[in-house]
Every structure is written in C-alpha cells, then in structure tokens.
Amino acid sequence: MQLDSGAVAEGRVTRVTDFGAFIQFDNGETGLVHISQIAHSFVRNIHDHVHEGDTVDVKVLGRDERGRLDLSIKELLEEPEEIPRPRAIGRQSPQFEAKLRSFMRDAKERTTAGGKKPTTPTKRKK
Structure with a gap:
C-alpha cells in the first residue's frame, strides 16, 4: 500500500496524546x-473523538x-455550514471592573511615588 499525499487509508489508533492520535497502517x-x-469544531479533549484501538479512515496530507x-480525519468529514466556535466568556460584573480600575489606579500611584521614581539603595565602599 502506497501512502502518498491525497491517499485515503484505514488505520488503527495506537496511541492518543494531548496533541493528537498516532495511526498505524497495515504496511507498518x-x-x-x-x-x-x-474535527471541524474546536477539540478540547481528543479522547472525546478517538480511542486507542479504534479503526479510522484518514487522508494523507x-x-x-x-x-x-501527516494525517487528517477532518478532511474526510462533511464540512458543517457554520463552524461552531468556542463559547465566549461574558463581561465581568460592574463591581469587579470598578474594583479593578481602583486597584490599577492605586498601584500606579504607588509606583510613581508622587511623580518621583523609586530609588534603589546604593552600596557604600569600605
């Protein structure tokens, strides 16, 4: 079996890691x-899609x-009309934002020390 770019082949999942899945073919x-x-959607946990021992069809990229x-399962799947996006985090509460602004303003005032740069102690020669 020749595995050139564009070929579609069936293989077995031999190992699943956080970054991908290793597929072994009949030719070794x-x-x-x-x-x-x-997948076309965001994959947070690869274990939700493939497991060791699964037989999968892949396209050789x-x-x-x-x-x-370099292989792809996604290339063999029908592309959805609209790709679902990860849910956005909503705005923080107004109280939190007010506290954050106050903290940042106070921190800036402390670092500028009334407009003067903080001094660092110097070593004396003996």
Whole structure:
C-alpha cells in the first residue's frame, strides 16, 4: 500500500496524546493526526473523538521534513455550514471592573511615588 499525499487509508489508533492520535497502517507505517485535524469544531479533549484501538479512515496530507506521515480525519468529514466556535466568556460584573480600575489606579500611584521614581539603595565602599 502506497501512502502518498491525497491517499485515503484505514488505520488503527495506537496511541492518543494531548496533541493528537498516532495511526498505524497495515504496511507498518505510522502517522499522526494532529488535534487540529480531528474535527471541524474546536477539540478540547481528543479522547472525546478517538480511542486507542479504534479503526479510522484518514487522508494523507503529506510527509514532514523527516518523512513522517501527516494525517487528517477532518478532511474526510462533511464540512458543517457554520463552524461552531468556542463559547465566549461574558463581561465581568460592574463591581469587579470598578474594583479593578481602583486597584490599577492605586498601584500606579504607588509606583510613581508622587511623580518621583523609586530609588534603589546604593552600596557604600569600605
């Protein structure tokens, strides 16, 4: 079996890490599906998508400078009309923002020491 760029092949997941899944093929070659190539949506935990021992279809994207296979599962999936984005964090409460502004203003006043730069102690010669 020749695994050239653009080829689609079936392989077995041999190892899952935080950054991707390693896939082994019948010919003995192994490649990596990077976490960004697992799904069209944001993948927070790769273990939600693949597990060791799973059989998956992958597309060969190419080889890196050291000859290792660069693979994708996402390329074989139908692209959704709108890619879901991670949920944004809402605004902080007005009380928190007021306290933060007060803290920053006080910190700035303390560091400028009334407009003067803080001095550092000098060593005396003996």
